[in-house]
Amino acid sequence: xxxxxxxxxxxxxxxxxxxxxxxxxxxxxxxxxxxxxxxxxxxxxxxxxxxxxxxxxxxxxxxxxxxxxxxxxxxxxxxxxxxxxxxxxxxxxxxxxxxxxxxxxxxxxxxxxxxxxxxxxxxxxxxxxxxxxxxxxxxxxxxxxxxxxxxxxxxxxxxxxxxxxxxxxxxxxxxxxxxxxxxxxxxxxxxxxxxxxxxxxxxxxxxxxxxxxxxxxxxxxxxxxxxxxxxxxxxxxxxxxxxxxxxxxxxxxxxxxxxxxxxxxxxxxxxxxxxxxxxxxxxxxxxxxxxxxxxxxxxxxxxxxxxxxxxxxxxxxxxxxxxxxxxxxxxxxxxxxxxxxxxxxxxxxxxxxxxxxxxxxxxxxxxxxxxxxxxxxxxxxxxxxxxxxxxxxxxxxxxxxxxxxxxxxxxxxxxxxxxx
Ligand code: NIG
Ligand code: FE
Numbered sequence: 001x002x003x004x005x006x007x008x009x010x011x012x013x014x015x016x017x018x019x020x021x022x023x024x025x026x027x028x029x030x031x032x033x034x035x036x037x038x039x040x041x042x043x044x045x046x047x048x049x050x051x052x053x054x055x056x057x058x059x060x061x062x063x064x065x066x067x068x069x070x071x072x073x074x075x076x077x078x079x080x081x082x083x084x085x086x087x088x089x090x091x092x093x094x095x096x097x098x099x100x101x102x103x104x105x106x107x108x109x110x111x112x113x114x115x116x117x118x119x120x121x122x123x124x125x126x127x128x129x130x131x132x133x134x135x136x137x138x139x140x141x142x143x144x145x146x147x148x149x150x151x152x153x154x155x156x157x158x159x160x161x162x163x164x165x166x167x168x169x170x171x172x173x174x175x176x177x178x179x180x181x182x183x184x185x186x187x188x189x190x191x192x193x194x195x196x197x198x199x200x201x202x203x204x205x206x207x208x209x210x211x212x213x214x215x216x217x218x219x220x221x222x223x224x225x226x227x228x229x230x231x232x233x234x235x236x237x238x239x240x241x242x243x244x245x246x247x248x249x250x251x252x253x254x255x256x257x258x259x260x261x262x263x264x265x266x267x268x269x270x271x272x273x274x275x276x277x278x279x280x281x282x283x284x285x286x287x288x289x290x291x292x293x294x295x296x297x298x299x300x301x302x303x304x305x306x307x308x309x310x311x312x313x314x315x316x317x318x319x320x321x322x323x324x325x326x327x328x329x330x331x332x333x334x335x336x337x338x339x340x341x342x343x344x345x346x347x348x349x350x351x352x353x354x355x356x357x358x359x360x361x362x363x364x365x366x367x368x369x370x371x372x373x374x375x376x377x378x379x380x381x382x383x384x385x386x387x388x389x390x391x392x393x394x395x396x397x398x399x400x401x402x403x404x405x406x407x408x409x410x411x412x413x414x415x416x417x418x419x420x
Contacts, residue, residue: 001066002047003040003413004059009072009390011036011049013361015376021294021366024319027355030394038075040383044177044413049377068415070387073407076357076397078147078384079338080364080375083251083275083296085152085185085329086141087134087165088118089125092330105305105332106229106257114331115155115189122155122165131168137328138172141336143418147384147411148365148374149178150251150325152223154185159209162186166218177411179382181368183251184210184219187231187239202235206242214246220369221272222248226262233261240269251367255279256301267293273323273367277310278302285311285318294367295320297359298327299344305332312349312359323363324356343401353395385410389420 014031022029037055041047060067095108095117108114122130134151141149151169156162166182173180186205194201213219222243226236230253240250249272254262256276263284266274273294277284278301288295297310315322324345328336338360345356365375374382387408391397397405404420 001064002042003066003068004037005040005068005070005075005387006037006052006055006060007072008036008038008070008075010034010074010394011038011377012074012394013077013357013377014049015362015378017378017380019362019376020371021321021363022358023321024316027316027322027358027363028352030354030357032394036075038377038385040410040413044383046377046379046381046383048379072390074388074391075377076386076388077361077376078374078386078409078411079145079360080148080368080370081141081146081326081328081336081338082150082273082323082364082367083298083325083327084149084336085154085327086137086149086336087130087151087153087168088155088330089121089130089133090118090330091334092117095331099305105307109189109229112192116192118155118330119157119189119191123158123161127164127168130164131171134168135172135175137336138176138178141328141338142176142178142409142411143416144337144339145386145406145409146336146338147178147382148180148368148370150181150183150368152183152185153219154188154223157186157189157191159212162209163212163216163218166213170218177414179370179374179384181220181370182218183221183223184213184248185223185225187224187235189225189230198235202231202238205239210242210246210248214248219248221251223251223253225253226265227253227256227260228258233265236262236265240265244269249369251275255284256307259284263287267291272369275325276301278308280311280315285315285320288320289318294323294363296323296325296367297349298325298333299348300333300335300341301327302348303344304334309348312345312351316351316355321363321366322359323367324359325364325367339397340401343398346398353398356398357394383410383413
């Protein structure tokens with residue numbers, strides 16, 4: 001049924017078709033129409049928008065047309081969360097308490113906790129149990145305004161368990177109105193049974209896991225945790241070369257714990273994105289300047305782990321394409337709230353509300369190679385939208401970061417009610 005949303009106080013995030021990303025200074029603009037309408041067609045795509053004063057109101061009375069009155073509320077593109085680990089079993093509040101007592105993320109990992117803790121639990125869980133838990137998180141983030149989601153494996157670390165995770169991710173894609181991209185992260189950590197034999201584990205990834213993942217068509221992208229204490233630049237290079245044979249583009253974890261060379265190896269492999277970047281200096285920024293790799297920053301992990309924040313301000317000033325994502329996972333960021341991510345971008349990374357919105361919409365879409373389908377108000381893109389109560393302006397969204405102002409979410413034209 002065609003649908004019109006009318007009386008939109010401000011329609012934010014309009015972009016012409018063909019704009020895939022916003023770099024540097026361009027991130028500071030959010031094109032807006034005040035007192036607007038937007039039309040959604042039967043296929044769940046945006047079919048038009050404009051100012052109320054110019055709307056031919058006879059279309060609203062046509063048979064079968066549904067009309068939603070936004071009553072002066074705003075409309076924004078749905079969030080594009082380009083980095084998550086939402087498939088996991090159990091939670092890790094024990095480590096949360098260890099952190100409160102002063103242990104670092106790296107120390108917890110060294111003691112066999114951290115990622116390996118989630119691996120133990122995931123291996124014991126069957127696919128349906130994992131699906132139920134991950135779907136609950138997917139529903140949670142949809143109601144918080146997320147319309148596109150990247151989902152990683154990486155808590156299986158055996159061929160069978162990695163495949164199990166990726167099958168769950170594909171099921172979420174099939175059963176929800178989200179746009180979903182899946183990423184194979186076999187190189188998230190060295191599993192217990194390979195400790196001391198890291199090279200052999202890298203071989204297993206290249207010789208067995210990647211071919212199996214590719215044979216079932218389960219992954220869109222490949223990831224490696226290229227960081228101190230995890231995988232080296234050499235390991236990363238090997239895995240990315242092997243993945244390229246199956247057409248899997250990299251999106252890698254880099255420079256969370258140290259200046260690991262992860263950024264440079266990611267750029268050399270034309271990664272779609274390099275993610276985390278809490279340790280990033282002039283050399284890393286220079287390596288990314290002018291390239292197509294998106295700098296994806298995860299302020300929720302910095303917040304939760306008490307780490308430094310990635311230098312978003314400097315990266316934008318240097319002309320990079322910056323995206324912000326949630327990193328939703330049980331160890332370093334147990335939240336998929338992209339509005340809070342926007343707020344952390346503003347408060348802790350000194351980026352403006354406009355830059356922050358672009359970082360969680362069009363640039364997040366670019367980091368998933370989805371900007372042709374989602375991430376802005378553009379005719380022909382998915383009608384994946386957030387509708388708010390009447391708010392004073394865009395800055396109110398990250399400013400009042402915990403006030404329930406989202407009234408409805410549309411995902412590919414399906415309307416969800418936020419019950420506020
Ligand atoms: O992105 N840093 C590596 N991986 C995840 C954390 C995973 C975990 O602790 O379970 C991250 O922060
Ligand atoms: Fe992550």
